Amino acid sequence: MGSVQEEVLSSSAADRRQLAMEVVGSVLAVAISLMPGFALAQSHGVVTPDQLVWKLLIPGVEMAVVSGDPDKKGGLYVIRIHTKEEVKVPPHWHPTDEHITVLAGSFLIARGDKYDASKLIELKPGGHSVMPAMMPHFGLHRAGNVVEVYGEGPFAPHFVNPEDEPDRAK
16 A cells, blocks of 8 residues: 555544545635636627627727727727728827737738838738737728727727827817
8 A cells, every 4th residue: 555545544533534624625725716717718708790889999990899898907808990991090009918910901000109101011811910018009090991909908098199199189
């Protein structure tokens, strides 16, 4: 027999009960710590395009929340952005990393705190960009494009030039 098994068999009934309680406690602690992951894995959500609620992001650009809460710090979010016309996105930055995937059309993006069309890199459907937190960048939405943006909240664009803030831009 192994030494652990011999020790358990030679121990008193009280010691065996104590060991059993410790094992049960450890198993419960692990199960409780895994519950949120199991709950998340067991939930299933479906969002169809007709369920999206669109709101103005900047003039000419609309966004809709697909999942999560883009305003919640530390929460994960997925949003869709689309345009009906070509729209320049002024230089701005976000407090967290921004992941951008083009679903339809064309989106151009570049790093920098001044809009410079010669720096723009075109992303077509399936193209993806990760913009690090605090990195100033700008873009150009082509007419009819759809992009999906996801990351950790908050999704909070801070415009380099205060005049470009959506509530001030007319």
